Amino acid sequence: MSGAALANDSVMSLQSNPNDWVLQTGDYANTRYSKLSQINRDNVGDLQVAWSFSTGVLRGHEGGPLVVGDIMYVHTPFPNKVYALDLNADGRIIWKYEPKQDPDVIPVMCCDTVNRGPAYANGMIFLHQADTTVVALDAKTGAVKWSVVNGDPSKGETNTATVLPVKDKVLVGISGGEFGVQSHMTAYDMETGEQVWRAYSMGPDDQILFDPENTMELGKPVGADSSLKTWEGDQWKIGGGATWGWYSYDPELDLVYYGTGNPSTWNPAQRPGDNKWSMTIMARDPDDGMAKWVYQMTPHDEWDYDGVNEMILTDQEFDGEMRPLLTHFDRNGLGYTLDRETGELLVAEKFDPVVNWTTGVDMDPNSENYGRPEVVAQYSTEQNGEDVNSTGICPAALGTKDQQPAAYSPKTELFYVPTNHVCMDYEPFRVSYTAGQPYVGATLAMYPAPNSHGGMGNFIAWDNINGEIVWSLPEEFSVWSGALATAGDVVFYGTLEGYLKAVDATSGEELYRFKTPSGIIGNVMTYSHRGKQYVAVYSGIGGWAGIGLAAGLVNPNDGLGAVGGYAGLSSYTALGGQLTVFALPD
Amino acid sequence: MSGAALANDSVMSLQSNPNDWVLQTGDYANTRYSKLSQINRDNVGDLQVAWSFSTGVLRGHEGGPLVVGDIMYVHTPFPNKVYALDLNADGRIIWKYEPKQDPDVIPVMCCDTVNRGPAYANGMIFLHQADTTVVALDAKTGAVKWSVVNGDPSKGETNTATVLPVKDKVLVGISGGEFGVQSHMTAYDMETGEQVWRAYSMGPDDQILFDPENTMELGKPVGADSSLKTWEGDQWKIGGGATWGWYSYDPELDLVYYGTGNPSTWNPAQRPGDNKWSMTIMARDPDDGMAKWVYQMTPHDEWDYDGVNEMILTDQEFDGEMRPLLTHFDRNGLGYTLDRETGELLVAEKFDPVVNWTTGVDMDPNSENYGRPEVVAQYSTEQNGEDVNSTGICPAALGTKDQQPAAYSPKTELFYVPTNHVCMDYEPFRVSYTAGQPYVGATLAMYPAPNSHGGMGNFIAWDNINGEIVWSLPEEFSVWSGALATAGDVVFYGTLEGYLKAVDATSGEELYRFKTPSGIIGNVMTYSHRGKQYVAVYSGIGGWAGIGLAAGLVNPNDGLGAVGGYAGLSSYTALGGQLTVFALPD
Ligand SMILES: O=C(O)c1cc(C(=O)O)c2c(n1)C(=O)C(=O)c1cc(C(=O)O)[nH]c1-2
């Protein structure tokens, strides 16, 4: 059985051509690795800006451009414009898509007006707008081929995520974990936009598309009502578990992978139980959405450690055997390695030594707590109780890593992980649910990890087999930009101050830095055009870390607690929205 | 008598140090010439982007940064933020000034929300905001030392211009030619902000600060009521003549020079007479504002050819004699050379051969039309009458050159002039005056000069002694960016598509181009820091030419007729607001 036959052919062939960059994630496996090596560790120091493009929109620019053949696709945060730029003509604008979206969606977006970008397949560009409209655009002309509405912003349903084109479907998630949305993953027919299936994160088995006998967790069937049993009454209906992260796909196993977000509200006392399947890695069949296996990383979350970060699919030797692995750096501070075929848990280790809310995961398959993290009582916001300020919890709610995707180099077998080095005080309070109103229930303050290097971030290299940090580069602010690894043995990432940095893939030594116009929360990508390799990244401060600047907030507790911790950013950068493209001199 | 003693000492000493860039105009003489030569015609092709900075504001970015010592001052269009950036720390933000201005000023700005930047003197940064608030900021801390209000936006009085610090005063102008503002030049005490004098462009002699005996035009005293006599009744009270351009100063002669704008309304039939002193070059005493000499270039304007463009002060040989010259490229398409001491008219020649509204200026001192342009009847919008569309007039209302300042190199004795190659149809109609409402009275359409190269601009080298174009580089769009000439024999300018270009000062040969993030309407500047020469320019499409993109207009006649002609810009660029700084590789 051939993987290519199962997957979307156009995506499969384009992702294997390093000249193109067809998915936000680089490839289905989410490695963010490029085989291009014209720019390498010896010459990256000579990198220059080749050209640049202002998107005409301010606030946080997440995701990155796509390149398919001679066209680059550039997108923006709300109002989610898409530009098709002609690489043969210095980036001349071939077409522009400018949706008219009701600005009422802005206040129901929890963490800035970001959008992690469109995806390409079968001659179409698929974009999931903030207002949850999913559009298919003709990639050559920008004409709308179909559009469908995935959710209702008046209930707090919005979108920031990219989409995943798989086979003849486009998979899309939803945001709303701070608004009590019963969240879901939905598949639409790629050619017509018709809905094919929808899998909720919580609810009855027929809503979550679980088969009690055949959906497995850690080697055992989940059984009937696996979600309902973990909620009090109807609370699952406002249970959160948003699906706003990254999605990957294994064409051989024919499984899609993604994680679910926090249970709603942030006040854990209001929702007794494990709150399944929030905070869960899901492996689903793309044809019908049925879950093959699942693993809940943070049962009954007490810290907002959404489990949505990317799942990176690699084939590596583990204990002397080649295994299909899935590596995931969770907000909760643990780096997980699983067998992506079976869901077996292989590694769960802290990828920042300051993580203190847990002593670690019970790895004993015979233990009744198998796979559960042990919670340190002092940092249990549930145990400390409502209206009590639990202090010194590491990591902060935005996790040791948030959505900023890591990269993997098969040459070094290392993962390059942009991380947060931030701790928090967390005070839960009782809140009542009103559709479309924030359903948060906690006051937060964030600050650099105490007794460390003083900064709020590290850029690390991670060994997913041994669960170890190989090297760690301190950063003044969280690294909120996605990494890129290349066959040139260089790893790229951006910083919130606005630097694009290139480091040696083996040693971490800094080889190049350039100050782009604004803070970088975009993801670095690379492509080749007419025989020349380019590296490109968006600037545009924002996202949760940059929400103070993006939304003009100054109260330290505003922006769900992020404003205070990142206040220093205003000495480095102002709002922006630019693409900067780098190359070696001719 | 020493010039330095008369001028502002801090400005005099800083303008003579090529490491600094203390005034928007480069120097009091408005030459936009730098003695720096590290970047020169041989190596400019190796130029690279050194760093970049997003201003956090979109729309048209005119003017450019200032550099004083280790600090760079960056400003924005409305709301007119000012950033002080630390050149010793990669542009870290030392302070930021963010005025709160009523957005009601935006609709009374005729030609985008641009601002041509602050000026430095005596440890202060002087900024004239859109709402006509003039502020003095402590250059080290950004603290407001004083502020004064120069006009009333509810009457259509706004500001886009820079200010001129001279001696112990700051001179400021006003915009409002499209709102029937009786415009003026005003001097404020540099230390206190107290008003010292105000000279109106039209009105009684005591308002225009004319001395009937000693204020001269073309060698003759202007006589009493020189302005009043040229208006019907009280029309001078809503006569326009805005002072929104550039101001220069000659410390030896102790004279300031500036031009006045169009008479209001654009319908010439409504205001019989020469409409003095609209469209006039003024030479005034900075101490008391008294006019020494004046010259009206376009009496009774019928095309909106504001006379506000910069006056460039040079000392050159003319007819075998060293003369203090003033060179001015007027909107009306004529390049003027005058003796700046006496106001004697030496040269008036077309700097674009397509100029057709006039056959030229009567240069015979004995003629009664001495100094007047002869109007071609076919292109007289007055003669053709109200509600008649006069077609094919060249140049268009925005002139053969608008505010985009030219540069002069003493090495080549050439002027480098960014020009428009645009013609128009002009249909005047009757309009009535209401304070604060547009008082325009004409419908315009603009298009590339017919039967030419198809583009809308040229970048030319001009010989001001012989009144001749030396070379001319065709451009697809108007060159709306200010030029820079350097001792490295390189001339820089930006294009509306977003290119920074460097050309050979002698031959015009293109030596370098770089695509910046957005269209360039800013003015190129250069400075040196720690022994390294930098070239810097703002990107950010807008201004009158870019008003369609800036204000989101699509009707071709909107934006005072500019939208249609420049519609093609949307294929090249989107809104922006960035500083890009260039240098040679280390
Ligand atoms: O639960 C949700 O629905 C939801 C949505 C989003 C989002 O859509 O951006 C974020 C989060 N949660 C979140 O917890 C979070 O840390 C976060 C960071 C960001 C960002 O783009 O910087 N978005 C989000």
Ligand SMILES: O=C(O)c1cc(C(=O)O)c2c(n1)C(=O)C(=O)c1cc(C(=O)O)[nH]c1-2
């Ligand atoms: O008469 C006026 O008051 C006035 C003001 C301005 C301005 O303040 O920008 C412009 C003009 N007129 C004008 O005629 C014109 O061509 C123009 C171009 C621009 C620009 O910045 O691109 N401003 C103005």
